Amino acid sequence: MKKIHISLRKPQAGELKANRKVIAVCVVLAAMLFICFLDDFTPSGRVIPNYFKYVIVVSLIYSVASLGINFYSGYQGDTSLGHAVFFGTGAYVTAYLTTQFSGINFWASILIGMAFSAVLSLPVAWAGSRVKGSFMVVITYGYCEIFRYLAINSNTLGGTAGMAGIPSPKIFGVRITKIPWLPSNKDGFILILMAIVGFLALFTYRIVNSRVGYALAAVREDEIAAYAMGVNVKAYKRLAIITSAVITSVAGSFYAGFTNVADPSLFGATLSITIFTMLVIGGRRSISGAILGAFIVVICPELLRYVQDLIGLPFDPWYILYGLMLVIIMRFKPEGLLGTKES
Amino acid sequence: MSEVLLSTQNLSKSFGGIMANKDINFHINRGEIVAIIGPNGSGKTTFYNLLTGITRCSGGTITFEGKNITGKKPQEITKLGISRTFQNIRLFGTLSVAQNIEIARHCRTSSTMWDALWHTKKYGTEKEENAEAVERCMEYVGIADKKDWKATNLPYGMQRKLEIARALATDPKLILLDEPAAGMNPKEKEELMDIIRKLSSDGYSVILIEHAMRVVMNIADRISVFNYGEKIADGLPTEIRENPVVIQAYLGKGASADGNA
Numbered sequence A: 001m002k003k004i005h006i007s008l009r010k011p012q013a014g015e016l017k018a019n020r021k022v023i024a025v026c027v028v029l030a031a032m033l034f035i036c037f038l039d040d041f042t043p044s045g046r047v048i049p050n051y052f053k054y055v056i057v058v059s060l061i062y063s064v065a066s067l068g069i070n071f072y073s074g075y076q077g078d079t080s081l082g083h084a085v086f087f088g089t090g091a092y093v094t095a096y097l098t099t100q101f102s103g104i105n106f107w108a109s110i111l112i113g114m115a116f117s118a119v120l121s122l123p124v125a126w127a128g129s130r131v132k133g134s135f136m137v138v139i140t141y142g143y144c145e146i147f148r149y150l151a152i153n154s155n156t157l158g159g160t161a162g163m164a165g166i167p168s169p170k171i172f173g174v175r176i177t178k179i180p181w182l183p184s185n186k187d188g189f190i191l192i193l194m195a196i197v198g199f200l201a202l203f204t205y206r207i208v209n210s211r212v213g214y215a216l217a218a219v220r221e222d223e224i225a226a227y228a229m230g231v232n233v234k235a236y237k238r239l240a241i242i243t244s245a246v247i248t249s250v251a252g253s254f255y256a257g258f259t260n261v262a263d264p265s266l267f268g269a270t271l272s273i274t275i276f277t278m279l280v281i282g283g284r285r286s287i288s289g290a291i292l293g294a295f296i297v298v299i300c301p302e303l304l305r306y307v308q309d310l311i312g313l314p315f316d317p318w319y320i321l322y323g324l325m326l327v328i329i330m331r332f333k334p335e336g337l338l339g340t341k342e343s
Numbered sequence B: 001m002s003e004v005l006l007s008t009q010n011l012s013k014s015f016g017g018i019m020a021n022k023d024i025n026f027h028i029n030r031g032e033i034v035a036i037i038g039p040n041g042s043g044k045t046t047f048y049n050l051l052t053g054i055t056r057c058s059g060g061t062i063t064f065e066g067k068n069i070t071g072k073k074p075q076e077i078t079k080l081g082i083s084r085t086f087q088n089i090r091l092f093g094t095l096s097v098a099q100n101i102e103i104a105r106h107c108r109t110s111s112t113m114w115d116a117l118w119h120t121k122k123y124g125t126e127k128e129e130n131a132e133a134v135e136r137c138m139e140y141v142g143i144a145d146k147k148d149w150k151a152t153n154l155p156y157g158m159q160r161k162l163e164i165a166r167a168l169a170t171d172p173k174l175i176l177l178d179e180p181a182a183g184m185n186p187k188e189k190e191e192l193m194d195i196i197r198k199l200s201s202d203g204y205s206v207i208l209i210e211h212a213m214r215v216v217m218n219i220a221d222r223i224s225v226f227n228y229g230e231k232i233a234d235g236l237p238t239e240i241r242e243n244p245v246v247i248q249a250y251l252g253k254g255a256s257a258d259g260n261a
């Protein structure tokens, strides 16, 4: 009888852990903000290299994508190696609209990109309700490669070179890169992206613990039983991929607005795999995990490149360590760094 | 009190050449407990799959509360008030007991992503109602002390009870139990019989597929016998026990009607 009691308490310990995770994430975010604005307090304004901030912005952009794929590959449970379709769509829609039409600003282009991505996710939903999850890996992979080839061969989209000269977004008529009270041209992005990541974290958390999230869990665990509980399985699969696509699209738009370029690799399988890997490293169905995964995959190679320069290595150590890291994590923590164990 | 709740007219299903169900005419009245018995592969589970819309029938009709529900989608049928358990347990394994039951509230609630994001009044009310329903259903089958257990970690008998609790949480009028006593020890079987009796006295109608004859003979108001996809007999337990056609079907399979076949 005693043993039973011990296992009864376990989930509550899990809850505590979850709370601790939230606090940990808040601390990390606060620390990041502090580092970013350290320049404000120093006379020279050059303590934090601009490059560091660049890495933070890119990490935040990928956090958005990683939180996006979490709705599909996490909560609904099917593996996607095609989320670059939505990232690329966001990027190219923003690139095309803001360079070709002076009337459309960055923010409107995000919304239009989201709409495009939602439409482009429907074929995935259609396929997903007809074949098993494992086939979806190949289908989604093929799907994103189609778009890469389309982008390469489209003159309107700039072919292999892609589109350049995408203007940085403006807020109330002020360029986000030139906000007078911010020390560097990256800080505006950092603040806005942090707000977006924060909102998405809250959004995800609340959806997951609601009727909609429970229905997704049912679909993931057992479709037949989900039907028997009155869940419209097809509709919820559709909802999961649309939500997932729309969020990922926002990341793409920001990527274009931040780097000022969009090229066909943004549709490619390599990016798809990267986004999926971020989620798996951090932990499927973990909000903090999705964010952590994005930061790890973005920051680690930069860090190692720095080490490479420092000690004069003739090759980039990242490519070896990256694979090694994946193997080690999957071997010892298959649920991801911040994911919850299945058994 | 003998108002028909559900009936089927010539309900049939063929898988390739096999007639898994052949011209089944079946009915159950409100508040009744009807058992379906029959040798392995006689089409009992297929019959449930047809009733719940998981499988589409090849012919015939299903009438529920006077309405033709043939061809309706499974989620629509659940909403109309038919719920079931599964022979090969289909719980949401990695989720807790309470979560398994709360999922079953899906068909009785309607809050959307919007409600969830902003925690609207509707969201709050439904969460409270669900929490009550979860408590009620857990207590109904006697697993309230396992609330936070992961479904797969429950002992087998309790998993079957959780399936009943989950079916109950959909607020059904008719509950279909597919071999609920399978894998249960004698004590659990007694508890199961109590649960089924209570369901019936609380106004639920129950169809029960079961091989354990002691359970069937004890609690069924009426028994239907399936054999090779056909309904070969229907009557009171005492009638079925003496029915030569039934004995023939079971003897043909090498078992006796009051054994544990």
Ligand SMILES: Nc1ncnc2c1ncn2[C@@H]1O[C@H](COP(=O)(O)OP(=O)(O)OP(=O)(O)O)[C@@H](O)[C@H]1O
Residues within 6 Å of the ligand: B015, B018, B020, B038, B039, B040, B041, B042, B043, B044, B045, B046, B047, B087
């Ligand atoms: N999806 C399916 N595809 C093909 N054949 C099927 C399918 N489902 C059931 N059958 C066949 O239909 C027949 C009836 O099966 P069913 O599962 O309904 O029997 P049952 O009475 O529930 O048996 P048991 O007592 O073993 O549970 C069997 O011959 C089975 O092989």
Ligand SMILES: [Mg+2]
Residues within 6 Å of the ligand: B044, B045, B046, B087
């Ligand atoms: Mg069966």
